[in-house]
């Protein structure tokens with residue numbers, strides 16, 4: 001180990017079955033039954049958002065419909081989601097992490113990286129700190145987590161995935177090849193399903209195969225991402241763990257596309273607006289912002305551009321609400337039948353205080369807003385796991401406008417503008 005004395009010590013902490021575990025705190029009677037957190041069971045489109053270990057053993061999976069889950073597991077108990085409660089626990093958990101280091105970087109609502117390099121003189125080795133954190137979270141909150149301890153963020157993340165639930169896994173420079181290289185390529189952090197399939201076609205089946213592949217060959221297949229996955233497989237990752245709450249405030253999140261053919265009909269416009277709104281909303285959620293305003297730039301086939309904006313009653317990160325505002329702007333400011341060459345939708349006046357939302361405003365249908373929120377958050381999860389093509393709005397798929405939801409998260413691609 002002496003050779004690597006300068007190595008950092010990074011933890012990745014991942015809550016086990018987070019939504020379901022938080023719900024079980026209020027429903028102890030369901031602990032030994034298969035249970036899932038779901039949308040409205042009376043809604044045909046209601047979906048499974050999270051499940052406990054027993055439901056998992058019955059084959060229940062996240063994002064499937066309730067009726068399908070019930071088919072596999074008729075005795076499945078359903079609980080409605082409480083996003084506010086999950087956010088509350090997310091805060092409590094991250095405050096426990098901060099007793100051990102100020103370098104705590106949340107990755108999602110239930111995962112964080114911790115840099116504990118400088119904390120060891122106070123709290124012991126990386127593994128000891130991870131075990132203490134697990135014990136503390138269990139004692140104080142009655143929730144379990146899996147922790148990875150390693151020399152960089154990627155390896156720490158691989159560690160927390162390695163053994164679940166309620167475990168600590170240490171991955172070192174000495175053992176990472178033995179531990180990880182025999183695993184399927186798709187299990188490497190940063191390799192989605194589409195990438196894994198493409199790798200397989202090139203005969204690259206395991207993480208070890210990625211590590212020993214020619215880096216330039218991977219770059220030729222995947223661009224910049226090819227270099228990144230090669231580095232990850234070889235244990236290379238210098239990215240720092242951010243200080244808690246340290247990030248550049250974002251001013252806006254936008255996405256625009258020049259269409260393969262001009263938009264001429266109401267249905268063209270609706271398809272384009274839905275696709276753009278979906279990517280803008282996805283990025284807002286990814287970065288943890290909501291928008292108080294929406295701006296739309298419209299360029300006609302003579303390259304004349306107008307730019308209009310609209311304020312919202314309550315901030316949003318939902319694609320349906322962004323699309324609705326965008327359509328209203330277009331209707332108010334665009335002459336019907338003038339072909340549209342390019343559209344850009346931008347979320348403006350951003351806030352990262354996600355609790356600012358005043359749900360009681362204007363008799364809005366809270367229940368449907370909340371369900372929309374859950375559906376879109378689950379879409380994010382599904383896309384994270386299976387790639388951006390995995391799930392989308394039916395009307396956007398198979399359009400002839402040149403809109404394609406690219407898997408690198410950069411949003412729709414269309415013809416090149418001049």
Ligand SMILES: [Mg+2]
Pocket residue numbers: 014015016017018110
């Ligand atoms: Mg988790």
